Amino acid sequence: MKLAKDYFADQRTEELKELGQGLQRSDVPGHVTGKTSYFADRTFPGMLCLRMVRSPHHHARIRSVDLSEAERHPGVHRILTHKDIPHNLYTILILIQVGPEDEHVLAEDKVRWKGEAVVAVLADSEWAANEAAAKVRIDYEVLPSVLDIDAALAPDAPIVNEHHGQNHYMYDSGPSRKVRYGDVEKGFAEADHILEQTYYSSPIEQAPMETTGCIVTPDGNDRFTCYTNTQAMFFTLDNTSIILQMPGHKLHMVGGTVGGGFGGKVDVTVEPIAILAAKLTGRPVSFIYSRYEEMQVSSPRAAEKIVLKDGVMNDGHIVARQVWGYTDAGAYSRHSPYGAQKGAAHYPGPYTIPNVWVDTWCVYTNRTPSSAMRGFGVTIADFALEVQMDKLARLIGMDPLEFRFINAYRDGDMKAHRQPTTGAALIECMQEASRVASWPVAEKYMQMSSYKGG
Amino acid sequence: MAIRRGRGVAAVNYPTGMNLGGDPSQALVHSTPTGNFMVTLSSVDLGQGLKQVMAQICAETIGVKTEQVIIDTADTDTGPHCMGTFASRGTHRIGNAVIQAAKEARQVMLEVAAEALEVDAGDLETDGEGNIHVKGAPQKSISIFDTALMAHFKLGRSISGRGMFLVPRSYPEVETGAMKPSTCYAHACTVAEVDVDDETGEVTVVSIKNVFEIGRALNPKMVEQQLVGGSWMGISHALYETTEPYYPARDHAGTDFNEYLMPGPGDIAPTEIVVLERPAEDGPYGAKGPGEMCANPQIPALANAIFDAVGVRIDMMPITPERILRALKEQRATAH
Incomplete structure (x- = not known):
């Protein structure tokens, strides 16, 4: 890695002593010698293992649940169903008033995705829990399902989630979060060329080395300590407090070094049920996702569909950009209404375009609920935007890097979501890329600056 | 082919950051009797090194060596609120909270040293090596070690500080989408x-x-x-x-x-x-x-x-x- 100190040297006036130095991380010796402890390194006498019985169907009505055989299985301590959860219907962003509550901790009348939790088995060992879970008999009536964005938004599509009433989130602005800036129709009318393209992505997994999980101990004083690898301690505590209808002072969350998150440990899926299990059994409880669960049950990055329509002039200026962005939330909201909205503010990318029209949708399907992941709301948008930029440059016969210089934002430029640009540095990044990659551009672009008027 | x-x-x-939901993080800083500093947080280190960078930020602000700063974090019984480790917010949001807390602690530290040296706190500076001295007169100095001892055992003062960083929530305008989603x-x-x-x-x-x-x-x-x-x-x-x-x-x-x-x-x-x-x-x-x-x-x-x-x-x-x-x-x- 090279620090290119020539750029912005006039702005780095502060003298730093401890910062700016590549000091060795104090936790690294522990990591590389295997001495760092993670939440799952703890064991407690009498600890029970929690194993979920999950839906094998994308969408089904639960006709009946028969626990009798599973309850008789040796080592089984207790089996929890939705009737045991004080406030079973939840949504995590209710903490910032983004409702409605749309997801059950344990399924009640229906399952809406393959992998949804229905019944929680508590046994003396992981082995016994797995065996007993296989003996839970659930009678399902399979329902029609929708597995992609287009199918979900079709007029006669089955409703995925009745708590929303339609297969998309309803914002205060309507079915989509809108950004309206300038007049795109006027821009298209003036453009020398118009290019409309559609981009897609499949879900991906955060793939941390350490799977999601927690270990809970009843502390004997009506408090519960939850050793967890959540990415957000109070977010988890406050949601648990709502779900269990338990005052926050009874809950003690302890984190530590997490074995990778990448957004996959922002949902609140293990702590509430494990704490409830510890409360109801009086025993320590461990609930740790298997690798299978981490890969297929924990929320992935959403699949997205992005339609970009651009108007461009022969001189390289983009005069209008219209965007339809669709986020496949899966069956429940989790953080997706937020991610789709974050995407709306990200368009039209780091470029100054006078006419911008954005609609981003959060769409429900009978898929594993998607949620946060590194680059939430932005990564797939950048894929679409930057491939589109390449296509536009080639359309008008211009060098793709020079084309970006022409449109790059600079300090003071107004963004589509009506924030003035500050601290821009795209131009300088491209200048340095031109140098390190030996990708020459015209001298006038090498003379440009992100500073106002530069 | x-x-x-x-x-x-x-x-x-x-x-x-993630200001579309409100984006707060808080930090507490206090000195031990011998002039080491504890930073108390509830933020989570995902393996990216959050604890290390917070220690360096605190050390820089107070004017001590990074090794003298201990980070106590990810415990809801002790640490003040942090929204969480996501949205590229850790270094920025929590770092700002740590700076504010460290500045307040540094101010108390300088006041204690000023009393020991019988000068104005405003005339003091740290050398980054564990000492506080009068600006322009390095020989007139006291170690942070002695300053902390004095605060604890003679003056009864708490060398500590509270820090918070909040980017208030932005509500997107319904028709235009005008919003401030991040910094x-x-x-x-x-x-x-x-x-x-x-x-x-x-x-x-x-x-x-x-x-x-x-x-x-x-x-x-x-x-x-x-x-x-x-x-x-x-x-x-x-x-x-x-x-x-x-x-x-x-x-x-x-x-x-x-x-x-x-x-x-x-x-x-x-x-x-x-x-x-x-x-x-x-x-x-x-x-x-x-x-x-x-x-x-x-x-x-x-x-x-x-x-x-x-x-x-x-x-x-x-x-x-x-x-x-x-x-x-x-x-x-x-x-x-």
Whole structure:
């Protein structure tokens, strides 16, 4: 890695002593010698293992649940169903008033995705829990399902989630979060060329080395300590407090070094049920996702569909950009209404375009609920935007890097979501890329600056 | 049939934080009797090194060595509220809270030292080596060790501070979408070079050259670890990863690291990284959040490089050999 100190040297006036130095991380010796402890390194006498019985169907009505055989299985301590959860219907962003509550901790009348939790088995060992879970008999009536964005938004599509009433989130602005800036129709009318393209992505997994999980101990004083690898301690505590209808002072969350998150440990899926299990059994409880669960049950990055329509002039200026962005939330909201909205503010990318029209949708399907992941709301948008930029440059016969210089934002430029640009540095990044990659551009672009008027 | 080389570029920006929900983090700082400093947080270190950078920020602000700062975090019984470790917010939001808390503690420390030295606190400065002295008169000094002892045992003062950083919630305007979703932006430009085998569809990443602008690099070694890792992740997203290879069909799903493909040691591309530093006005010592941004530009740069190599556009991620082969087949079919 090279620090290119020539750029912005006039702005780095502060003298730093401890910062700016590549000091060795104090936790690294522990990591590389295997001495760092993670939440799952703890064991407690009498600890029970929690194993979920999950839906094998994308969408089904639960006709009946028969626990009798599973309850008789040796080592089984207790089996929890939705009737045991004080406030079973939840949504995590209710903490910032983004409702409605749309997801059950344990399924009640229906399952809406393959992998949804229905019944929680508590046994003396992981082995016994797995065996007993296989003996839970659930009678399902399979329902029609929708597995992609287009199918979900079709007029006669089955409703995925009745708590929303339609297969998309309803914002205060309507079915989509809108950004309206300038007049795109006027821009298209003036453009020398118009290019409309559609981009897609499949879900991906955060793939941390350490799977999601927690270990809970009843502390004997009506408090519960939850050793967890959540990415957000109070977010988890406050949601648990709502779900269990338990005052926050009874809950003690302890984190530590997490074995990778990448957004996959922002949902609140293990702590509430494990704490409830510890409360109801009086025993320590461990609930740790298997690798299978981490890969297929924990929320992935959403699949997205992005339609970009651009108007461009022969001189390289983009005069209008219209965007339809669709986020496949899966069956429940989790953080997706937020991610789709974050995407709306990200368009039209780091470029100054006078006419911008954005609609981003959060769409429900009978898929594993998607949620946060590194680059939430932005990564797939950048894929679409930057491939589109390449296509536009080639359309008008211009060098793709020079084309970006022409449109790059600079300090003071107004963004589509009506924030003035500050601290821009795209131009300088491209200048340095031109140098390190030996990708020459015209001298006038090498003379440009992100500073106002530069 | 041949190996064809191509080159592609992409440029991106990335927002720091999540103000669409309100974005607070808080920190407490106090000294031990012998002049070491505890920073108490509830923030989570995901392995990226949050504890280390917070220790350096606190040390810089108070004027002590980083090794004298201990980070106590991720415990809701002791640590004040933090929204969480996500949205590229950790260094920026928590760092700002730590600075505020450390400034308040430093002020008390200087007041205690001023009493010991019988001068005005405003005339004192730290030397970064564990001493406080009168500006322009280094011989008139007291160690931080003695200052802390004096505060604890003679003056009965608490060398401590409270810090908070809150970006108030932004509510998007319904009709126009006017909103302030984040604060400062990090930037990147990546040039990718690939070899594409037009017989098998396989892509070899010949080189990845990333330029990142991240505000101030508070710990350049840690910046490097994050940027190199992010760049690898970007390549992995572009060419390898998905939980469902035939999305929207839910079969063929990977269930472990044998089936869920990522680049292995033999597939790691030669990676070059250049960092530019334009300090963020609102950042802790100018830092922005580069944690997420660094995994994004490789994806479109690779897509564009593959087009440059073989002339087919794969507009669906990931860009697998199968998709490239199918596109090449179609290309040949239309050419004839």
